[in-house]
Amino acid sequence: MSYGTMTCPFCNATVLSNTIRRYFSAHGTSEESSLNDACELLVSGTFCPNCRKTIFTAQYTGLKMPANTIIPIYPLSPARQFPDYIPESIRQDYEEAYSILSLSPKASATLSRRCLQGMIRDFWKISERTLFEEITALKDKIPASQYQAINALRQLGNIGAHMEKDTNLIIDIEPQEAQYLLKLIELLLQQWYVERHEQEKLYADIVDTNNIKQSCRND
Known part of the structure; x- marks a missing residue:
């Protein structure tokens, strides 16, 4: 059993995990195989006391395996669960x-x-012919460092979205x-969605509280 912290992918709570781990080892059994070819699988389960769900991951090692590969089992990815709004x-x-x-x-x-493009169109109500034009229109509305990072994300995403002019270039x-x-x-x-929602909720709570108090004064 090991201890550490992690973010629960179900409820986003920070979990002081006590993780139960179980190892499975496979060793070569034929003359052509050796212990150097052995692979080891580590299955980990972490219980979140906040939402009372258990997160499972698998990690495998071995000379013929990619190094430090961790595969989500449940849920299928470590993606955060964002609100329905x-x-x-x-x-x-x-x-x-x-x-x-x-x-x-x-x-x-x-x-x-x-x-990113969906977020710009929905949150900022900016819709242009290309994502480049949409990010350009957003430039003066966000910090310079955020603009640079967003534009870099666009360019990196283009690597997968478009074939290079030189088809031999990978x-x-x-x-x-x-x-x-x-x-x-x-x-x-x-920053764009969650913080705005929390701010609007706080503002509404303060206004509602004031309305109730002012009503009591006028009674």
Whole structure:
């Protein structure tokens, strides 16, 4: 059993995890195989006391396996569960981009690009012929550093969305690089949608409270 912290993908709570782990090892049994070819599978389960759900992941190692590969089992991806007031199409693109992160980082980056475009059109009400034009129209409405990151996401997403002019040129996107884009999408969802919703709720609560108090004074 090991201890650490993680974010629950179901409720977004920070969990002080006590993780139960079970190992499965496979070793070579024929003359052609050796212990150096052995692979090991680690299945981990973490219980979240906030939503009372258990998160399961698998990690496998071995000389013929990719290094430090962690595969979500339940839920199928570590994507955050965002509120329903964010349009479903945007949440679906984000969750799908996470679900294929390990299988195809390039495709994941393309979906992050699509998700960004949906957010700009929905939240900022900017709709142009291309995403480049939409980001340009957004430039003066957001911090310069955010604009630069968003434009970089667009360009990285283009790698998966469009074939290079030189068809022999192959530019890959690594899983960690595609994950950077997903973290940016999460940040924008939090800042643009969640924080606006929480601010509007706070403002409404204060106004409602004041109306009640003023009504009591006038009685």
